[in-house]
Amino acid sequence: MPCSERPCSTGPALAVRRARAPERGLNLTVSLRVGAVGPRWCAAAWPSLVPRGLLRYRDIVGRRIRIGQGFTLIEAMVVVLVTGILAALAIVAYQKWTRTARLGEARDLVGHIRTAEESYRAETGNYLNVSKALTPPQMYPAPTPGAFKTAWGAACAVCVNPDAWSWLTVAPANPVWYGYAVMAGTSSTPPSMTVTVNGAAVDLSSMTGQPWYVVSAMGDTNGDGIFTTVYGFSNTNQIMVDREGE
Numbered sequence: 001m002p003c004s005e006r007p008c009s010t011g012p013a014l015a016v017r018r019a020r021a022p023e024r025g026l027n028l029t030v031s032l033r034v035g036a037v038g039p040r041w042c043a044a045a046w047p048s049l050v051p052r053g054l055l056r057y058r059d060i061v062g063r064r065i066r067i068g069q070g071f072t073l074i075e076a077m078v079v080v081l082v083t084g085i086l087a088a089l090a091i092v093a094y095q096k097w098t099r100t101a102r103l104g105e106a107r108d109l110v111g112h113i114r115t116a117e118e119s120y121r122a123e124t125g126n127y128l129n130v131s132k133a134l135t136p137p138q139m140y141p142a143p144t145p146g147a148f149k150t151a152w153g154a155a156c157a158v159c160v161n162p163d164a165w166s167w168l169t170v171a172p173a174n175p176v177w178y179g180y181a182v183m184a185g186t187s188s189t190p191p192s193m194t195v196t197v198n199g200a201a202v203d204l205s206s207m208t209g210q211p212w213y214v215v216s217a218m219g220d221t222n223g224d225g226i227f228t229t230v231y232g233f234s235n236t237n238q239i240m241v242d243r244e245g246e
Contacts, residue, residue, distance in 0.1 A: 099221065099245055106178040106217040106230040107239060109170070113182055113215045114232045116168040127184035127213040127234065130156075130164040134193060134216040136227075139179025140165060147223030149175035177221050178230070184213035195231060197242045206235050 071079070120128045130140075137143035138158050142150040152172045155162040165171075168182075185191060190208040194201060204214070215232035229242040 095222075096245075102177045102219060102221045103228065103230070103241070103244065105176060106219060106228075107241075109172060109176065109178070109180060110215050110217050110230050110232040110239060113168065113170055113180065114213075114234075116170050117182065117184065117213050117215075117234070120168060121211060126186055126211050128164065128168060128182075129184040129213075130159055130161075130168065131181035131183055132158065132160060134181045134183055134195075134214060136179065136218065139181050139218060141176065142179050145177065145179035145218060145227075146220050149177055150179075151175045178217040178219035180215070180217050182213055182215045184211070184234075186211055197229075197231065197240045202231070202233075202240070204233075204235075207233070 117127045120126075132138050136145070139145060140156045140159060141152050141154060142148075143158050152165075152175070156165055159165070161167075183191075183193065187210050191204045191212055191214060193204075193214065195204065195214065196202065204212075211234070213234045217230040218227045219229075220227050226243060228244055231240045231242070
């Protein structure tokens with residue numbers, strides 16, 4: 001019979017040695033007793049020799065085998081799914097950032113054109129009429145803007161005068177995404193165009209009886225055929241945007 005199965009109460013105790021190792025989960029008391037069967041070591045609470053939380057050998061071996069086999073199919077599919085979601089979010093964020101940056105170009109340049117028109121009126125008494133219409137294909141520098149940039153500075157073939165933009169001293173240093181147009185008139189020629197912003201017509205009647213202008217910047221930076229338009233008017237400092245984000 002193994003010592004662990006025999007009663008350890010027979011015979012006097014010659015010595016007692018106690019070992020504790022709580023940090024490893026051990027709490028062992030070993031006694032040497034002498035009886036009819038001779039001296040033997042008996043371990044009290046023998047199961048406590050195995051540290052708490054220690055894996056069995058077959059569990060360790062099984063885990064090693066699994067690690068050697070690599071990812072399971074489900075784990076690989078989860079990784080691919082998460083990667084795809086993160087990539088989609090990154091693409092959407094990048095597209096939003098690019099649209100915002102290109103719209104900022106249009107806002108800034110419309111503001112510069114408005115300032116140039118005011119300077120021209122201060123010198124001549126009237127605003128300068130540059131364009132024949134506020135929509136493609138009468139824009140500048142690209143008559144019909146799209147998903148591309150166009151350099152500024154060439155003569156305007158679709159304008160009232162090919163050099164009209166140079167008279168306004170508007171000259172961006174870098175190529176632009178949007179196309180630009182500005183129509184102007186005197187107190188005796190009220191505006192006749194129709195301007196719509198997000199489905200609502202803009203009231204231009206307050207410009208009647210005085211010099212006026214309307215600036216438009218149109219862009220189709222993603223090439224889907226839907227234009228975002230930025231407007232500036234002589235009777236207000238407000239800049240309006242039609243179909244923002246298209």
